[in-house]
Amino acid sequence: MAEDNNKDKIQGVDDFFSSIPQVYFNAVKINKSKYDLQLIFGQSLINPFLEKPQQFIKPLFLGNTSPQHFKAFVKVLTNVLTEYEKEFGEIPDKAESKAKE
Numbered sequence: 637m638a639e640d641n642n643k644d645k646i647q648g649v650d651d652f653f654s655s656i657p658q659v660y661f662n663a664v665k666i667n668k669s670k671y672d673l674q675l676i677f678g679q680s681l682i683n684p685f686l687e688k689p690q691q692f693i694k695p696l697f698l699g700n701t702s703p704q705h706f707k708a709f710v711k712v713l714t715n716v717l718t719e720y721e722k723e724f725g726e727i728p729d730k731a732e733s734k735a736k737e
Contacts, residue, residue, distance in 0.1 A: 661678060661696055668703075675700075676698050677698075677699070
């Protein structure tokens, strides 16, 4: 009986997450005004069909938030990053990586 209950809980989680769109992004542009911040998340791609392939950013989704929520979000991200690096090791900064090459 308890096993069936756990299966129902797992199914509920699966249903919940399957209803949320999942998007991979590796680029973000942030616009700001006095009252709002706008985050444009995108994916950095290369167009191989040009004579000289060029990199471009494909916008994927847009998020708008208040400065107060953005500040709280940055604090959460900072804490998660700190914990991540404690567990898995320091992530090299992109600029530092290029300087070493």
